[in-house]
Amino acid sequence: MLNLTYPTKPIIYQRNNSGFALVKFSGLSDTAVTVKFSALENSGTDFSITLPVNNAEFKANVKVPQGLYQVVVTNKSESKKLEYLGVGEVIVWSGHSFADGYGIGSDTSPLAFFTENFWKRNDPDQYKKPEEVQRYLDNIRQETARGLPARVASQMAEKLMVPVLFYHCAWGGTRMMDWADAASGIKTGREYAGYKQGYEDLGYPYAILGEALKTFVQETGCRGVLIIHGDNDRDKQFTQNILLDGWKRLINKIRVDANFNLPVSLARSCIDPNFPEIIASTNQAIEQLPSMYYGPDLSQMGASYRISDGLHLNDLGEIKVAQDWTSMLISQNFFASNPKPTPTFTEITKIVQTTAAQIKDEANTSVAAIVIGLAFITILAISLIAKFRWFLALVFTLLVAGISYLIGFTNLFGIKKSGS
Known part of the structure; x- marks a missing residue:
């Protein structure tokens, strides 16, 4: 189930003097909702957000940078599209x-x-x-x-x-x-x-x-x-x-x-x-x-x-x-000059918002963490093995490998930072 109750039609919003608008997104869904913004006319940068669902309802003020976008809202089973939404x-x-x-x-x-x-x-x-x-x-x-x-x-x-x-x-x-x-x-x-x-x-x-x-x-x-x-x-x-x-x-x-x-x-x-x-x-x-x-x-x-x-x-x-x-x-x-701002929900739902640049930065950080971890493991293992400390070699190797893998995997594939 996916029902987008706002916005429901193409529209342009007033940007603030920092270059973005807070745009209300609301609707009904039985699973978490992802909203993808694809920039049109070279006017912005692609980004996506994840809106959490509480009691089959999602409601959030989304920080949308200035630009013209095609918007696609999806959950696990359905999708809704706005031909354009602009700021x-x-x-x-x-x-x-x-x-x-x-x-x-x-x-x-x-x-x-x-x-x-x-x-x-x-x-x-x-x-x-x-x-x-x-x-x-x-x-x-x-x-x-x-x-x-x-x-x-x-x-x-x-x-x-x-x-x-x-x-x-x-x-x-x-x-x-x-x-x-x-x-x-x-x-x-x-x-x-x-x-x-x-x-x-x-x-x-x-x-x-x-x-x-x-x-x-x-x-x-x-x-x-x-x-x-x-x-x-x-x-x-x-x-x-x-x-x-x-x-x-x-x-x-x-x-x-x-x-x-x-x-x-x-x-x-x-x-x-x-x-x-x-x-x-x-x-x-x-x-x-x-x-x-x-x-x-x-x-x-x-x-x-x-x-x-x-x-x-x-x-x-x-x-x-x-x-x-x-x-x-x-x-x-x-x-x-000071513009009249867009209206917002009084209670802001925390959302996940990720730009293409952030994804690239996080991927680079993740790869670096994994490479450094593997190098450290190799050096540590050789050092310990050379001194015939087999038990300590095994413990330290597993510990460092686990930490490095966790940092890299989290950034590269999984958990994003919350923000608005």
Whole structure:
């Protein structure tokens, strides 16, 4: 009997600043369980663990180094496989159409993963029902339809050489102020792309971001939030102070729902020079709030980086933003900020965890012990025999041989050291 109750599907977890995550493994088995991690995409090192079983149940926090792995769980009679499990960077991604994926590029690294966009243009109602929420997490994949999310996640994965997961929480055609007011429970009557009667009562558009923070981020941990807003806030009723207040309300709600002071990076985005208050208020939010990081300034990107509508990014624009954003986050030590960690079991079961390097070291130690023991036996035997002390020769020879054999055999074939 073998039943793996967690994890049960491919998933990426947030690494800590020491380069690993504690990942919960649990299930039912009638014998001890072995979990083998096989590194994918040259992103990690193979290793295996043994999980003890108590009363037909196993439960442990497994220390998984950063990397992407195929995972096989076995006992004496059965096996279960996860196509992949990763430890790297988990990012919540939000904003207007640029973040929604409005674009033409789809450059995707094999280490870049995306959830299905929470808001679907053809069926935004599908996430109103609580039972539909799990589908969002079940649709982690190694591709995205188009646009900037694919570019940024791929650039991060390639630069950091770890798996990167984007929780896709964007809504094209929305204003930052729509998100801020919805986050504050303010019903304004303003409409936006895809708007339907009753959306304000449901907390849209912010609800898609809040749901990810309250549900999925609690399971996987998270490094921080990346947001692109500005172009749709071109309305003179939104003064610089009003926009700054909107940013503050939105970011505060993000951190409340995450139950953690998540780092936030804001891209500055407004192509229209008649609205300088948009860029100015975004800069103020970055400067005045804690744990904030600069994203690229898209207002400085001219027509050569835009498609024919003069607003949205073309291929060159997407690539530039992805490169600039990743480089800026690295230079600001965003990836060294404190992430929200993965949840763990309160009682840690001691497990056996062995890497390929440890196996090699132990084998070398074992062989050395056996060789030294045999050499000592030979010298001792010759010395004692030469003096005709047959009885002492026999006793000492058997004693040294037994000790050497026990050390070598234990290391080479049998008992491993416990650890986590």
